[in-house]
Amino acid sequence: MSFKSGFIAIIGRPNAGKSTLINALLGQKIAIMSPKPNTTRNNIMGILTTEDTQYVFIDTPGVHKPKHELGRTLNKNAYVAIAEADINALIIDITQPYGSGDEFLLERLRGSEVPCLLLVNKIDLLPKKEVMERLLQWQSVYPFDEIIPLSALKQENLNELLSVIRSYLKEGVAYFPQEMVSDHGENFRIAEIIREKVLFRTQEEVPHSVAVVIENREDSENGVHLQALVIVERASQKAILIGKQGSMIRSVRLSAQKELKQLLGRPVELELYVRVEKNWRNRESKLKQFGYRELEE
Numbered sequence: 001m002s003f004k005s006g007f008i009a010i011i012g013r014p015n016a017g018k019s020t021l022i023n024a025l026l027g028q029k030i031a032i033m034s035p036k037p038n039t040t041r042n043n044i045m046g047i048l049t050t051e052d053t054q055y056v057f058i059d060t061p062g063v064h065k066p067k068h069e070l071g072r073t074l075n076k077n078a079y080v081a082i083a084e085a086d087i088n089a090l091i092i093d094i095t096q097p098y099g100s101g102d103e104f105l106l107e108r109l110r111g112s113e114v115p116c117l118l119l120v121n122k123i124d125l126l127p128k129k130e131v132m133e134r135l136l137q138w139q140s141v142y143p144f145d146e147i148i149p150l151s152a153l154k155q156e157n158l159n160e161l162l163s164v165i166r167s168y169l170k171e172g173v174a175y176f177p178q179e180m181v182s183d184h185g186e187n188f189r190i191a192e193i194i195r196e197k198v199l200f201r202t203q204e205e206v207p208h209s210v211a212v213v214i215e216n217r218e219d220s221e222n223g224v225h226l227q228a229l230v231i232v233e234r235a236s237q238k239a240i241l242i243g244k245q246g247s248m249i250r251s252v253r254l255s256a257q258k259e260l261k262q263l264l265g266r267p268v269e270l271e272l273y274v275r276v277e278k279n280w281r282n283r284e285s286k287l288k289q290f291g292y293r294e295l296e297e
């Protein structure tokens with residue numbers, strides 16, 4: 001059988017399940033996931049290489065109405081992924097009604113000449129009959145090349161999805177070595193895991209105001225010593241994040257430490273510091289410093 005390869009942009013509104021899907025397809029955590037919208041802030045490649053195919057999935061930030069410079073950068077990066085992909089895969093949360101956010105994304109996709117798939121996610125949450133009704137509605141709003149119902153969380157229909165994607169890929173060589181699973185290095189994944197632990201423990205504006213930067217890393221025979229900065233926008237957010245007698249930051253630290261030990265396969269000692277950087281989401285220099293680069297179109 002001939003070898004095929006290509007880039008598949010996974011796009012969708014915040015919370016549709018993009019990161020969950022990519023992690024499920026790869027069988028490991030490439031991108032953090034949370035119930036908070038706009039969890040993903042970078043385009044992250046998840047690379048799956050099988051005997052006959054290399055799938056390069058691009059997990060993109062959820063497209064939304066931006067309120068900050070950060071939000072504008074996130075949207076822009078999703079559009080760059082659309083423009084560069086060999087296949088666009090729009091993922092939707094079937095439990096959410098069709099709305100202006102979807103229309104906005106479809107407008108973007110209309111300009112693209114590559115195949116466009118609709119991935120209908122979270123089918124585990126609705127009765128089959130209702131899933132069918134909603135599929136028909138979606139069929140009427142856009143000429144998708146394929147519509148694939150699935151559950152990223154319950155890992156339903158994922159093999160079917162891979163074989164459909166393969167049928168649209170062109171013959172070609174592998175872009176990346178077989179063992180490579182992501183374009184982001186280990187320190188990126190470490191910072192993201194810490195941020196995920198914060199997201200799960202905070203509400204409203206706090207999760208959106210947090211960035212994590214690895215300040216120092218020392219690897220030794222005994223394990224890994226990490227110092228990380230957790231950045232927030234206001235002193236009141238810093239107080240929330242530290243918690244009563246440091247209880248919140250301690251809980252974040254312990255939970256992150258546990259997962260990092262698994263990721264690195266060695267003992268991990270994590271130190272966390274909370275710092276206020278006023279209004280960082282609107283400051284270009286800070287966005288760059290914290291790793292949120294705007295991609296070139």
Ligand SMILES: Nc1nc2c(ncn2[C@@H]2O[C@H](COP(=O)(O)OP(=O)(O)OP(=O)(O)O)[C@@H](O)[C@H]2O)c(=O)[nH]1
Nearest residue numbers: 015016017018019020034037038039040062152153
């Ligand atoms: N029931 C159910 N929940 C799902 C499914 N897929 C994802 N979720 C949940 O939906 C939430 C959002 O998932 P993510 O994968 O973080 O979504 P995302 O599209 O990457 O989100 P952003 O990064 O905000 O753009 C999480 O709480 C997931 O557990 C699914 O198939 N079924």
